Amino acid sequence: MTGARRTFEDPAEFKDAHVTVAGLGVSGxxxxxxxxxxGARVTVVNGPAGDRQQAEAAELEALGIAVRLGDADTLPAGTELVVTTPGWKPSSPLFAAAEAADVRVWGDVELAWRLRGPGAAPWLAITGTNGKTTATRMLAAILTAAGLRTAAVGNIGVSLFDVVLGDPEGPRPPYDVLAVELSSYQLHWAPSVRPHSAVVLNLAPDHLDWHGSMAAYAADKGRIYQGNQVACVYNTADPETERLVREADVEEGCRAIGFTLEAPRPSEFGVVDGILVDRAFVEDRQHQAQELAEVADVRPPAPHNVANALAAAALARAYGVEPAAVREGLRAFRPDAHRIEEVAVVDDVTYVDDSKATNTHAAEASLVAYPSVVWLAGGLAKGAEFDELAAKAAPRLRAAVLFGADRAVIREALARHAPQVPVVELERTDTGAMSAAVGTARDLAQPGDTVLLAPACASMDMFTNYNQRGDMFAEAVRALPARTGQAGDQGAD
Incomplete structure (x- = not known):
């Protein structure tokens, strides 16, 4: 195509266009x-390459796609559009070069949105600092129970392109509606996305090195509400999420719908006597509430997970799903590994793996779910502060076992706010430290206690990822001999 600058409003404009993709991996x-x-002429740029990147590059080159490894700062000559993967910071030199050349930068989610085509399935979108994946999978389970053709996609690890374009060798899968998890990174680069309905589950400081400030992080999260058609769902316990709704430019008639762990007000979802209820999508919301499910239908029924269920239910009801499908979907849902996963009960002590709790907000949600806890925590703090967490956890802590590179930061916070709590620090930083941590926790625990792995930190100082950290915790727990009676594994439902 020659002459006028391409707008890429029509997929046909991509033919012979020079497009640079920033990054490999599950998005690139x-x-x-x-x-x-x-039909685009694609060049993929990426930083230093390991074995995985080399293999991905070889796969793309076999298709005729150019890949440039080790030089991620220079804009390839002739680039007309840059499509970036989520991890690339806005301050990257590549994007400065694109701006200087008047070349637009889209995220992979923005590209997928623009390629949907007429009659595409609407998006029910979910973001938040914690709980995104769980809530998205809950929503997909509810939609499936309603008989709708759906998929959980996006930041959850399933590429949106798989559902937007389908298999090039076969027909495009017909979806009715999509449950879409979106990270703050993805939302930053997705100015055109307009969901049917959306939710920000919660907001707490995270990824501030990427966004530059809490205000910028919140603003990117808030993009999910732009152009919503039916419902902007927010957390009544988190005023910042409601502020984002108030500031959003939505379609006429779009409603603000709150969710709460208390009895709901009109236009809210909430909990009454152990029942999840809808007081938003009913004929007379001033005087009526629709029963959806029981708290016992949510697995696990920890408070923050009940909040996830309410948010998922609100999005499903905004799409018109009947109440019975909400109950059926929540009952069918099974949480992913390492998310408040009960590993075993040994000598009347319950061992719970929440290795996915990689920040203070997630760890707090875990800690408040149990009345008496021996807490396993530590790792890479990513600049986080632990005073608020230590103060809130103090009444529930039997003891704490700390490990990892930044364990001292947690120890100091506990000393300030929970001086009565016994703290054991493990100096070893090899992966075998987890077995030592579990053994120490066992010695500190009493019958009825919960030994909780909720590290509040990233894992990469000692482990490959949070999955390996959780796996090693479970392995160490299952190796514990029972002192009295028999050890029993009770896997998470």
């Missing part, structure tokens, strides 16, 4: 393939 590889499928 599908984006490059999708663009190649549309």
């Amino acid at each position: 590889v599908p984006a490059a393939k999708a663009l190649h499928q549309l």
Whole structure:
């Protein structure tokens, strides 16, 4: 195409266009393939490459896609559009070069949105500092129970391109509606996305090194509400999420719908006597409430997970799902591993793996779910402060076992706010430290206690990722011999 600058409003404009994809991985590889499928001339740029990146590069090069490893700062000549994967910071030199050349930068989610085509399935979108994946999978389970053709996609690890473009060798899968998890990174680069309905589950400081400030982080999260058609769902316990709704530019008639762990007011979802109820999508919300499910139908029924269920139910009801499907979907849902996962009960002490709690907000949600806890925590703090967490956890702590590079930061916070709590620090930083931590926790625990792995930190100082950390915790727990009676594994439902 020559002459006028391409707008890329029509997928046909991608034919022979020079498009640069920033990054490989679970987002970059599908984006490059999708663009190649549309006839674009694609160049993928990436930083230093390990074995995985080399293999991904070879896969793309076999299709005729150019890959440039080790030089991620220079804009390839002739680039007309940059499509970035989520992890690339806005301050990256590549984007400065694109701006200087008057080249637009889209995220992979923005590209997928623009490629949907007429009659595409609407998006029910979910973001938040914690709980995104769980709430998205809950929503997909509810939609499936309602008989709708759906998929949980996006930041959850399933590429949006797989559902937008389908298999190039076969027909496009017909979806009715999509449950879409979106991270703050993805939302930053997705100015055009307009969901049917959306929710910000919660907001707490996270990824501030990427966004630059809490205000910028919140603003990117708030993008999910832009252009909502039916419902902007927010957390009544988190005023910042309601503020984002108030500031959003939505379609006429779109409603603000709150969710709460208390009895709901009109236009809210909440809990009454152990029942999840809808007081928003009923004929007379001033005087009526629709029963949806029981708290016992939510697995696990920890408070923050009940909040996830209410948010998922609100989005499903905004789409018109009947109450019975909400109950059926929540009963069918099974949480992912390492998310408040009960590993075993040994000598009347319950061992719970919440290795996914990689920040203070997530760890707090875990800690408040149990009355008496021996807390396993530590790792890479990412600059977080622990005073508020230590103060809130103090009444529930039997003891704490700390490990990892930044354990001292947690120890100091506990000393200030929970001086009565016994604290054991483990100096070893090899992966075998987890077995030692579990053994120490066992010695500190009493019958009825919960030994909780909720590290409040990233894992990469000692482990490959939070999955390995959780796996090693479970392995160490299952190796514990029972002092009295028999040890029993009770896997999470």
